[in-house]
Amino acid sequence: MDLLNAIVALTNFVIVPAVSYGSQLALGALGVTLIYGILRFSNFAHGDTMAFGAMVTILFTWWFQGMGLTLGPLPTALLALPFGIAVTALLLIGTDRVVYRFYREQKAKPVILVIVSLGVMFIMNGIVRFIIGPDDQQFADGARFIVSARDFKEWSGLDEGLAIKTSQGLTVITTIIAVALLFWFLNRTRTGKSMRAYSDNEDLALLSGINPERVVMYTWLIVAALTTVAGVLYGLDKSFKPFTYFQLLLPIFASAIVGGLGSPLGAIAGGFVIAFSEVTITYAWKKVLGYLLPDALEPSGLVQLLSTDYKFAVSFVILLIVLLFRPTGLFRGKSV
Amino acid sequence: MTDTLKNILLFGIVAVLICIAGVTQSWNTALLILNMGLISAIMSIGVNMQWGYAGLFNVGIMGFVALGGLASVLVSMPPVPDAWAAGGLGIIAALVLGAATIAGAAFAMKRLPKGRVRALGILAILIVGFFVYRAVLDPSVDAVEAVNPALYGYLGGLNLPVLVAWPVGGLLAAGAAWLIGKTALGLRSDYLAIATLGIAEIIIAVLKNEDWLSRGVKNVVGIPRPTAYEIDLQNDPAFVERAASWGLSPVDASTLYVKVAYALLFTIVLVIILWGAQMALNSPWGRMMRAIRDNETAAEAMGKDVTRRHLQIFVIGSAICGLAGAMLTTLDGQLTPGTYQPLRFTFLIWVMVIVGGSGNNFGAVLGGFLVWFLWVEVEPVGRWLMDVVTAGMADGSWLKDHLLGSAAHMRLFTMGLVLLLVLRFSPRGLIPEK
Numbered sequence: 023m024d025l026l027n028a029i030v031a032l033t034n035f036v037i038v039p040a041v042s043y044g045s046q047l048a049l050g051a052l053g054v055t056l057i058y059g060i061l062r063f064s065n066f067a068h069g070d071t072m073a074f075g076a077m078v079t080i081l082f083t084w085w086f087q088g089m090g091l092t093l094g095p096l097p098t099a100l101l102a103l104p105f106g107i108a109v110t111a112l113l114l115i116g117t118d119r120v121v122y123r124f125y126r127e128q129k130a131k132p133v134i135l136v137i138v139s140l141g142v143m144f145i146m147n148g149i150v151r152f153i154i155g156p157d158d159q160q161f162a163d164g165a166r167f168i169v170s171a172r173d174f175k176e177w178s179g180l181d182e183g184l185a186i187k188t189s190q191g192l193t194v195i196t197t198i199i200a201v202a203l204l205f206w207f208l209n210r211t212r213t214g215k216s217m218r219a220y221s222d223n224e225d226l227a228l229l230s231g232i233n234p235e236r237v238v239m240y241t242w243l244i245v246a247a248l249t250t251v252a253g254v255l256y257g258l259d260k261s262f263k264p265f266t267y268f269q270l271l272l273p274i275f276a277s278a279i280v281g282g283l284g285s286p287l288g289a290i291a292g293g294f295v296i297a298f299s300e301v302t303i304t305y306a307w308k309k310v311l312g313y314l315l316p317d318a319l320e321p322s323g324l325v326q327l328l329s330t331d332y333k334f335a336v337s338f339v340i341l342l343i344v345l346l347f348r349p350t351g352l353f354r355g356k357s358v
Numbered sequence: 359m360t361d362t363l364k365n366i367l368l369f370g371i372v373a374v375l376i377c378i379a380g381v382t383q384s385w386n387t388a389l390l391i392l393n394m395g396l397i398s399a400i401m402s403i404g405v406n407m408q409w410g411y412a413g414l415f416n417v418g419i420m421g422f423v424a425l426g427g428l429a430s431v432l433v434s435m436p437p438v439p440d441a442w443a444a445g446g447l448g449i450i451a452a453l454v455l456g457a458a459t460i461a462g463a464a465f466a467m468k469r470l471p472k473g474r475v476r477a478l479g480i481l482a483i484l485i486v487g488f489f490v491y492r493a494v495l496d497p498s499v500d501a502v503e504a505v506n507p508a509l510y511g512y513l514g515g516l517n518l519p520v521l522v523a524w525p526v527g528g529l530l531a532a533g534a535a536w537l538i539g540k541t542a543l544g545l546r547s548d549y550l551a552i553a554t555l556g557i558a559e560i561i562i563a564v565l566k567n568e569d570w571l572s573r574g575v576k577n578v579v580g581i582p583r584p585t586a587y588e589i590d591l592q593n594d595p596a597f598v599e600r601a602a603s604w605g606l607s608p609v610d611a612s613t614l615y616v617k618v619a620y621a622l623l624f625t626i627v628l629v630i631i632l633w634g635a636q637m638a639l640n641s642p643w644g645r646m647m648r649a650i651r652d653n654e655t656a657a658e659a660m661g662k663d664v665t666r667r668h669l670q671i672f673v674i675g676s677a678i679c680g681l682a683g684a685m686l687t688t689l690d691g692q693l694t695p696g697t698y699q700p701l702r703f704t705f706l707i708w709v710m711v712i713v714g715g716s717g718n719n720f721g722a723v724l725g726g727f728l729v730w731f732l733w734v735e736v737e738p739v740g741r742w743l744m745d746v747v748t749a750g751m752a753d754g755s756w757l758k759d760h761l762l763g764s765a766a767h768m769r770l771f772t773m774g775l776v777l778l779l780v781l782r783f784s785p786r787g788l789i790p791e792k
Contacts, residue, residue, distance in 0.1 A: 064551065124782060132548070133415055134785075137712060138778065140708060140777065141709075142774065143705070144777065145778070146774075148769070148772070152764045265699075272555055275555075334560055335556075338553075338557065341556065
């Protein structure tokens with residue numbers, strides 16, 4: 023019985039949150055990795071793009087909610103998601119036309135593009151704060167839990183409850199669908215193949231008649247979808263606050279680099295590696311150990327390795343370890 | 359028009375801008391802009407050395423600035439004897455143990471033959487060391503933080519003059535930069551950027567959470583000043599008399615006096631650093647740095663140790679940022695770890711360097727003043743603009759309130775716009791590298 027309780031507690035406090043957080047990171051890291059593979063720079067505006075996509079979706083959600091349009095147990099935000107993606111795609115393609123294309127034609131060094139993306143980051147951050155303000159925003163509705171702790175306790179008769187939030191279930195399902203679509207697109211369609219060819223070897227791709235501007239446009243479209251979905255899921259799961267999206271930049275980059283920049287599979291693996299390490303290291307293990315160990319050995323403290331405020335440190339340390347021992351990441355990304 | 363004339367003109371424009379702020383707003387505001395501009399100029403010289411001389415992309419400036427701020431607390435605040443008695447030795451012992459663990463792991467890494475034994479050995483050292491460290495640290499920290507938490511709850515500092523803290527801030531930042539540089543400088547530029555971004559967040563997290571060190575989000579207030587206090591001046595009959603002869607009220611005169619004193623101190627530091635940076639830039643060492651920046655492979659083929667030189671300039675540039683951070687905290691008179699934000703302390707400095715002209719120290723100084731001026735003045739200008747835009751709207755309408763309330767967020771947008779415009783139309787900045 024104690025063992026079962028321990029497993030349930032572990033699932034409730036570690037596995038479920040880590041899986042949903044990992045999915046959000048994976049979606050973010052996929053966007054970073056795609057931009058790196060095709061456009062060949064690290065996009066510092068990524069976190070703020072997520073914030074922008076989430077913001078547009080929130081505005082549409084509020085509008086729909088105002089009209090009384092809901093999806094029943096599912097959050098209305100799902101209905102607003104396509105609109106959010108569309109607006110974000112317009113913004114990203116517009117940004118590319120106005121800002122990035124100039125440097126691409128100049129064949130500017132990657133680091134110049136990184137600095138340019140800093141400027142874009144400032145502007146997007148300004149736009150988001152200007153429109154929706156810097157504060158927390160609530161937009162989740164529908165059923166709160168798929169499985170609530172009390173129902174689970176009654177059903178199983180265990181002391182420990184297991185709660186799965188709708189947003190967590192939704193995150194995992196949406197991520198699976200998005201990743202499946204992305205891989206189908208990259209591996210099966212003509213455009214996807216040309217994108218991979220362009221990422222592997224630019225000159226060769228150009229020689230075989232691939233239009234780089236088309237590839238770049240599709241990249242931004244996909245990135246718009248990925249960032250908006252990631253931003254909305256994160257906002258549903260936690261809450262929407264522009265500054266936290268900026269702070270997501272570090273774990274997202276860590277995921278992309280740990281997996282290997284430019285490798286989509288690596289980005290997903292990296293997202294889960296970072297999420298699981300963050301959650302396990304900042305979780306207070308007292309409860310789980312209390313069930314597993316005999317009474318005499320029961321820990322007196324919280325058995326929390328690091329306080330949750332140091333979760334950045336976790337992603338950072340993993341990043342450093344991977345970079346020192348396997349500089350191209352777990353999945354052999356590219357290096358410029 | 360010669361370059362010198364153009365440069366003098368540019369600096370003149372910034373001076374006139376600050377004077378306009380003095381006339382239209384108040385001279386206190388203008389002097390505050392000047393003081394912060396001086397500090398910003400020092401920070402941008404530091405970043406310019408890393409980016410402009412050597413092409414290193416450091417986005418962890420905030421961390422070094424915060425370490426400088428920590429230095430001014432550790433040096434100038436009076437120690438808290440009760441806290442030291444409660445757990446000071448325990449904390450020091452724990453820190454020594456922690457350092458010994460890392461040193462032990464590094465030693466094992468170097469000495470043991472490669473293989474599974476080494477990996478397991480290092481892991482064992484780290485895990486055992488971590489638990490011993492926490493076992494020693496936690497009770498001492500609890501004891502220290504329990505000492506009158508409303509006022510102290512931390513170990514305090516050394517009670518030395520605050521001016522000592524400025525070079526110490528530089529040293530602290532240099533030490534951190536050396537550690538980071540040792541691990542991250544061999545990596546590609548993107549990776550260095552992410553690594554520095556991460557380390558800055560970690561430094562801020564430490565300052566926010568290690569209450570025994572910096573009181574965390576409870577803030578350390580009342581850091582001693584290198585200049586006189588307004589209240590003392592106002593109580594000094596001689597000063598009040600002199601102020602009256604200038605036609606100023608004692609309150610105005612004392613605040614202006616203090617700000618001018620700070621401005622003089624900061625100017626001295628800026629001049630020394632600018633002189634040093636110029637000497638370095640024009641020395642053989644500076645030429646070598648630029649050669650490495652322009653073509654690493656060629657420089658390496660000529661026998662230059664690129665990684666070592668990168669480490670060197672990374673440490674120097676970060677030290678200058680740390681020095682500026684200590685000055686900033688001294689000017690504020692308080693350490694507030696919660697206010698360190700990357701947009702303000704890292705990316706804004708980058709805007710200064712790029713706008714001013716990377717590779718040119720005078721450009722960095724100009725950028726520091728100009729961008730800081732914009733950063734401060736965009737808000738009132740934005741509000742005025744919004745007033746004009748919303749003048750025709752009905753009072754109390756939703757849109758009008760929203761626009762007026764959001765004027766404050768124009769800052770970030772403007773900074774981004776300035777950065778993009780400069781990068782596009784004048785990529786070498788206002789005062790380009792020679």
